[in-house]
Amino acid sequence: MSILVVGSVAFDSIETPHGRVEQVLGGAATYFSLSASYFTDVRVIGVVGEDFSAENEAVLTRRGVDTRGIEHVAGKSFHWTGSYLKNLNEAQTLKTELNVFETFSPKIPAAYEDSEFLFLANIDPVLQANVRQQMPKAKMVGGDTMNYWIHDHRANLEKVLVGLDALLINDGEAKMLAGEDNLLRAAKKILATGPKTLIIKHGEYGATAFFSERSFLSEKPGGEKAGFVAAPFRAPALPLDAVVDPTGAGDSFAGGFFGYLASQPEVTPAAFKRAMFYGGVMGSFAVEKFGTERMQELSREEIDARFERFRELSHLE
Amino acid sequence: MSILVVGSVAFDSIETPHGRVEQVLGGAATYFSLSASYFTDVRVIGVVGEDFSAENEAVLTRRGVDTRGIEHVAGKSFHWTGSYLKNLNEAQTLKTELNVFETFSPKIPAAYEDSEFLFLANIDPVLQANVRQQMPKAKMVGGDTMNYWIHDHRANLEKVLVGLDALLINDGEAKMLAGEDNLLRAAKKILATGPKTLIIKHGEYGATAFFSERSFLSEKPGGEKAGFVAAPFRAPALPLDAVVDPTGAGDSFAGGFFGYLASQPEVTPAAFKRAMFYGGVMGSFAVEKFGTERMQELSREEIDARFERFRELSHLE
Numbered sequence A, B: 001m002s003i004l005v006v007g008s009v010a011f012d013s014i015e016t017p018h019g020r021v022e023q024v025l026g027g028a029a030t031y032f033s034l035s036a037s038y039f040t041d042v043r044v045i046g047v048v049g050e051d052f053s054a055e056n057e058a059v060l061t062r063r064g065v066d067t068r069g070i071e072h073v074a075g076k077s078f079h080w081t082g083s084y085l086k087n088l089n090e091a092q093t094l095k096t097e098l099n100v101f102e103t104f105s106p107k108i109p110a111a112y113e114d115s116e117f118l119f120l121a122n123i124d125p126v127l128q129a130n131v132r133q134q135m136p137k138a139k140m141v142g143g144d145t146m147n148y149w150i151h152d153h154r155a156n157l158e159k160v161l162v163g164l165d166a167l168l169i170n171d172g173e174a175k176m177l178a179g180e181d182n183l184l185r186a187a188k189k190i191l192a193t194g195p196k197t198l199i200i201k202h203g204e205y206g207a208t209a210f211f212s213e214r215s216f217l218s219e220k221p222g223g224e225k226a227g228f229v230a231a232p233f234r235a236p237a238l239p240l241d242a243v244v245d246p247t248g249a250g251d252s253f254a255g256g257f258f259g260y261l262a263s264q265p266e267v268t269p270a271a272f273k274r275a276m277f278y279g280g281v282m283g284s285f286a287v288e289k290f291g292t293e294r295m296q297e298l299s300r301e302e303i304d305a306r307f308e309r310f311r312e313l314s315h316l317e
Helices: A028-036 A054-061 A099-103 A125-134 A147-152 A154-161 A171-178 A183-193 A249-263 A269-286 A300-313 B028-036 B054-061 B099-103 B125-134 B147-152 B154-161 B171-178 B183-193 B249-263 B269-286 B300-313
Strands: A003-006 A010-016 A019-026 A042-048 A070-072 A079-083 A092-097 A117-120 A140-143 A166-170 A197-201 A207-211 A233-235 B003-006 B010-016 B019-026 B042-048 B070-072 B079-083 B092-097 B117-120 B140-143 B166-170 B197-201 B207-211 B233-235
Touching: A003 A028, A003 A125, A003 A249, A019 A028, A028 A042, A028 A054, A028 A249, A028 A269, A042 A099, A117 A125, A117 A249, A125 A154, A140 A249, A147 A154, A147 A171, A154 A183, A166 A171, A166 A249, A171 A183, A171 A197, A183 A197, A183 A207, A197 A249, A197 A269, A207 A269, A233 A269, A249 A269, A269 A300, B003 B028, B003 B125, B003 B249, B019 B028, B028 B042, B028 B054, B028 B249, B028 B269, B042 B099, B117 B125, B117 B249, B125 B154, B140 B249, B147 B154, B147 B171, B154 B183, B166 B171, B166 B249, B171 B183, B171 B197, B183 B197, B183 B207, B197 B249, B197 B269, B207 B269, B233 B269, B249 B269, B269 B300
Parallel strands: A003 A042, A003 A117, A010 A079, A042 A070, A117 A140, A140 A166, A166 A197, B003 B042, B003 B117, B010 B079, B042 B070, B117 B140, B140 B166, B166 B197
Antiparallel strands: A010 A019, A079 A092, A197 A207, A207 A233, B010 B019, B079 B092, B197 B207, B207 B233
16 A cells, blocks of 8 residues: 655755765655665655756655655755764754745645655654645554644644544654653553554664553454553564664664555454564664665665564564 | 583672662572573572571572572672662663672582583683683583673773673673774674683573574585674564563573573574574563562463564564
8 A cells, every 4th residue: 555755855065973965865754765665655745946867866866766756946955964973873963054945835646645654754743734634544653743833832732633543753742742761651641542552663772652542452352342452562673783874764664664564454453463563673674874875776675684683682482 | 411600699789760679699600600590500600698588599499490509608799789770671780789799709609510602701700710620521601791891990800701601791882892882883893802612691682693604604505614604693672661670580590591502402593593592581581570589480481472572473384
């Protein structure tokens, strides 16, 4: 099944202990699309400026990503400048130049309307809500957000969260959103008011899925649903030799998770768990090189080999 | 098989966001012993003062722990005062009163000499080395340490590390010991010069075992050993509703890990992996109440039920 993703297609300038790159292709929707493209058909909605070259677009189309939803307008593309010199686990934003993103109004091509999976990457929740409304037939809707929207645009964000099948955020964002330092209690609070399922990403320690009564997983084998909540599920992450550039790890996780789910005939508990592992796998590849480089060159064989390593990492006979 | 543990038997005064306790029974050897007692016979070596009551000792003997190696001397017992108000994941030491521990010289009762498992809890590496020398027949030797010994007593510590079958430390200690921020590279550096196997504890995210060529696990099914290194193994930790008091979580992990291993007819890779899970299980119980309270009242049924939850937490069908 096809996935539609809306989010930033951008340029990043990044410094990490391993070096620095200037104006490389990035953006949440870019990482998500490349990652999901190894599993299913992906369609992107975004906006770019005149500095976005045919070669930039070809990075996506070479992976089979449908870029007809990327609008080209006058001006410069979104440009993010960040540093991981102080902390490899958390980006320090040095500059955010929204440029053409400032006046972005997502338009969904008619050819995209039958997308059954929808992912609302980290953008203004007003835009996320707008796209959600234009896609009433989407069967499974995922979303991401960040501290800025949680802190300064909470009312708008809450309108988006309540309509999500799965929210994917990290530890810090979950604690901020819930106003609660204990992760399990934070998860319960978020689920009580918002998304049906919550996936909290722990960086190098993997990710945990938390379920509510409204989660599709909270269905007992016999079909009984009321009051049953599936136990949390944790996908581990592989200890990595070198984290070259953490940019895009979360979006690549989301792409792998959603991409794998969309590739399955049915969203079963077993498929959901495997999807969590594929999310971790894709996130772990993303950080091995600067920018989207690693996400462009993978093979399904490499991906499945790492999936097996992840599976064995915590597997008891 | 019996485990001999040497370490502190002490009193702790602790404050956490959930309250405070004064002068409760604590100490690394106490937590370790109680935890391991659910799996196998445990013998303790330590020293206490006149303030250590018959009731304090009965906490251990009620769990079947052999306390003949606890020396009673004139003076006060070791007393640690710590706070978790600033950070629930890292104790802030407010006061360390070594008292009778200052002149501690471990003596091993003849009845303990056949212990096949030896655990050197976090004490002065000079004492760890001393005990190790008195137990030449121990088949498997584990150890713990902390930042203070790493930073100020490195030469003494290194003499201990080289003789360990398994070193159990946390993320921060591993990075400090290796002088390396990347955990996988830190693990490789530590294994290259010290213990045969390294277990790094990640608090709420579980623990990872790293193996060297000298690890018993680095043996191929056919028996071939040279150059083969088993892949890292991660035991997850359950997301917990309330962490009341993190004191002793690491020692309880070590007790569960070592206790389970000692209870098995043979230390196979499968037993080692299950032992990692039992370590995580015991650590997760320890933090649910203040002091050693939770570790005193468990049943093997409760322990095994949580083991199953841990197993399912990251288990793919």
